[in-house]
Amino acid sequence: MQTFRQTLSVTALVAASALAAPAMAEDFHGFDPTDVGPETPTAENLQAMVADAMEATPPRNGETYVIGYTMWGGNSPFSLYNKQGLEALGEMAGVEILTADNEWDPNKNVANVQTFATRDVDYVINSLLDVSFAPAVKAPLDAEGIGLVALDIPIPGAQWMGVDNARAGFRAGTYIAQSAVSRWGDAAQDATLVVVSFPLVGPNGQLRNASQVAGVQSVLDLPEDRIIWLETDATQEGGFAQMNNIMTRLDPDKPLLISSFSDEVLSGVVRAVNVGGMAENTIAIGMGGEMLEMVASDPVFIASMSFFPERYANAALPMALATLAGEDVPTSVFAYTNLVTPANVCDANPEIACSDTPDWMAEDADIDEEAYDAYVASLHADPYYEGYEMLLPPAP
Incomplete structure (x- = not known):
């Protein structure tokens, strides 16, 4: 990877x-x-x-x-x-x-x-x-x-x-992958996953993104050559520019999944998708909860693992x-987290109206707990997190 x-x-x-x-x-x-x-x-x-x-x-x-x-x-x-x-x-x-x-x-x-x-x-x-x-x-x-x-x-x-990024990231990845299967059926297996990352934050960001990928791969048999790691800064503008740079590499006729380390950067990435005419076959999930207006209004930005900043x-x-x-x-x-979709966004922010969601969108991820436990065990065995065990949930 x-x-x-x-x-x-x-x-x-x-x-x-x-x-x-x-x-x-x-x-x-x-x-x-x-x-x-x-x-x-x-x-x-x-x-x-x-x-x-x-x-x-x-x-x-x-x-x-x-x-x-x-x-x-x-x-x-x-x-x-x-x-x-x-x-x-x-x-x-x-x-x-x-x-x-x-x-x-x-x-x-x-x-x-x-x-x-x-x-x-x-x-x-x-x-x-x-x-x-x-x-x-x-x-x-x-x-x-x-x-x-x-x-x-x-x-x-x-x-x-x-944030408990192992659990939150795995949950986010599972949700977007299961949403893809519900929406596109077998065609979801041909999807490309764009992972929006921010290298400067180190182990915390790595854990968040890697957990998203693990969640996706617990649902989809997604090979590494269809996973694109998109390195950005922490801004909306940076997300837009970097996504815009890779648009020509993507097949507009195949599903595109996007997971991001933050809602803020994802908002710029989604804008690039919309401007580039790829919204119809794209779904994205963010982390953070600071851009819930987009969750409520943009059909590409389907959900956020909200940390309630x-x-x-x-x-x-x-x-x-x-x-x-x-x-x-x-x-x-660990901070309190929860998955926010258009159906429950008004619970997270009363100033934003809830709305009905498409039939293919579930209320929450159906996590493969055995796969999750195996993933957490792998994190504890990974020397990269030595000295940063405070980021990890307890070993299973």
């Missing part, structure tokens, strides 16, 4: 290996790190978390906690949802949220964290852009004894909060507060 694996430093692997088997914390004022659901913490519980934390670790400014948050880019829907959720919870908790925009620049990410380290910030929640910059992001915080939660892209030695704060902020309170917090916490 063609992948975008990157060489990881020995230092990073050794630092991360100590985090492979964290002890699990008990419920902390309603926060269970082993089972994060869709519910928003109550103001009462958040304020109780803050009270416990202040008793154990007084705020650096002597008055109130300040949590630094770096966002990928100010024009990123996913980051904006993260920011809105974190600010809403911060207000409920009585915690100041100090936001910095990385502007899609990993050097800016380092500079933002360095600034946080000099401004009496009590904890940082970071959106890493490039895995190779992880040590540089963590170093200034370590020097000041400031804790760090890494969102989605892991930083060895830091806490991590993100506006709810990331439901885990990230309690992780920080529990750690400040001296609780035994796991080094990794």
Whole structure:
């Protein structure tokens, strides 16, 4: 299988290996790190978390906690949802949220964290852009004894909060493949799969995309020569440009399946498909949930494995507060995820209307659990994830 694996430093692997088997914390004022659901913490519980934390670790400014948050880019829907959720919870908790925009620049990410380290910030929640910059992001915080939660892209030695990409990706791949079989019958076996990837994010992105492919291959006998790995940046524009570059390689008369590491980039890819006149035989599935308007309105963009970015704060902020309170917090916490289609998009976002779906679209994936267990076992045996076991679900 063609992948975008990157060489990881020995230092990073050794630092991360100590985090492979964290002890699990008990419920902390309603926060269970082993089972994060869709519910928003109550103001009462958040304020109780803050009270416990202040008793154990007084705020650096002597008055109130300040949590630094770096966002990928100010024009990123996913980051904006993260920011809105974190600010809403911060207000409920009585915690100041100090936001910095990385502007899609990993050097800016380092500079933002360095600034946080000099401004009496009590904890940082970071959106890493490039895995190779992880040590540089963590170093200034370590020097000041400031804790760090890494969102989605892991930083060895830091806490991590993100998606169970093995399960979510496998579920997404299974769903799009089963949808193809329901729609096109035996012709689905002749499909091409385009896997939209983002190499700079490292193991997390690799796991997400590889799991999508594994899910597809649990349904379809798809050879490697009909799997195209499309490397992009993290933007809609980049997705459009890269997809546009390969359109002439695709047979417009055969089914085309597209899976993507993010909804945002997929929106650009789907636009290229529509402009290129290939929409009739194409179905696509995203990951993230930040472009649900397209799920509701574009017949190519049939579903998203939604991570509900506006709810990331439901885990990230309690992780920080529990750690400040001296609780035994796991080094990794999985976000709540669910498959969103036009039929249930109004449940995910009440501002978007639900609609009837074609007969060939099911409500959810019918996962081959035996195939999934075998796949997870293969991940645990793969040396590529050594030191990044926090990304993996428990071995079967």
